[in-house]
Amino acid sequence: KAGVTQTPRYLIKTRGQQVTLSCSPISGHRSVSWYQQTPGQGLQFLFEYFSETQRNKGNFPGRFSGRQFSNSRSEMNVSTLELGDSALYLCASSLDFQGNNEQFFGPGTRLTVL
Amino acid sequence: AQTVTQSQPEMSVQEAETVTLSCTYDTSESDYYLFWYKQPPSRQMILVIRQEAYKQQNATENRFSVNFQKAAKSFSLKISDSQLGDAAMYFCAYRQGGSEKLVFGKGTKLTVNP
Numbered sequence: 001k002a003g004v005t006q007t008p009r010y011l012i013k014t015r016g017q018q019v020t021l022s023c024s025p026i027s028g029h030r031s032v033s034w035y036q037q038t039p040g041q042g043l044q045f046l047f048e049y050f051s052e053t054q055r056n057k058g059n060f061p062g063r064f065s066g067r068q069f070s071n072s073r074s075e076m077n078v079s080t081l082e083l084g085d086s087a088l089y090l091c092a093s094s095l096d097f098q099g100n101n102e103q104f105f106g107p108g109t110r111l112t113v114l
Numbered sequence: 115a116q117t118v119t120q121s122q123p124e125m126s127v128q129e130a131e132t133v134t135l136s137c138t139y140d141t142s143e144s145d146y147y148l149f150w151y152k153q154p155p156s157r158q159m160i161l162v163i164r165q166e167a168y169k170q171q172n173a174t175e176n177r178f179s180v181n182f183q184k185a186a187k188s189f190s191l192k193i194s195d196s197q198l199g200d201a202a203m204y205f206c207a208y209r210q211g212g213s214e215k216l217v218f219g220k221g222t223k224l225t226v227n228p
Contacts, residue, residue, distance in 0.1 A: 033214045043205065043218035056215050090159065097214045100147055100166055105159040
């Protein structure tokens with residue numbers, strides 16, 4: 001069974017640009033969550049999606065947005081990039097949000113903003 | 115808001131010895147789960163062990179076990195017979211029931227010395 005895949009793995013952008021990151025969950029998983037990982041702030045929750053609906057959102061500015069498609073694949077978008085957006089963006093998938101399902105993480109997309 | 119605190123930024127252990135990583139959390143909820151995740155250098159985050167708050171028995175997974183003290187809101191990880199492959203960042207995480215949102219601690223970098 002293939003794991004969680006994230007594309008692209010590495011990305012370099014300049015300030016003011018926008019970026020779209022993609023996450024494909026494990027087959028059969030319907031829940032996808034996104035996290036930002038930086039040395040200073042650690043791992044911070046961005047969004048949680050289930051069946052194309054955003055169930056939860058972290059404390060990030062409106063420049064950060066996301067969506068989930070009918071096949072459970074998810075994308076997140078960051079507009080008007082700032083230097084501080086440089087981070088490893090991780091996505092995790094699970095069967096659903098009920099009970100104690102294990103969340104599986106992808107390898108991440110490393111975004112560098114110049 | 116729930117918080118997770120890992121007071122040990124770095125720990126080291128000799129191969130084959132035992133090490134304990136500390137974690138405390140704060141919540142007013144009764145339905146929640148606790149996790150330890152491992153993130154090796156430049157590799158994916160993987161689940162090490164999890165504990166349901168309603169279970170009194172401490173979780174065990176091979177060489178990994180936890181000491182869950184619910185009243186004290188403490189959740190430490192014990193690694194027995196440490197191996198070189200255990201070297202990684204270890205994150206303690208909290209998840210409220212009915213949500214996929216993980217709240218992470220800042221992490222503990224574990225070094226295993228041969």
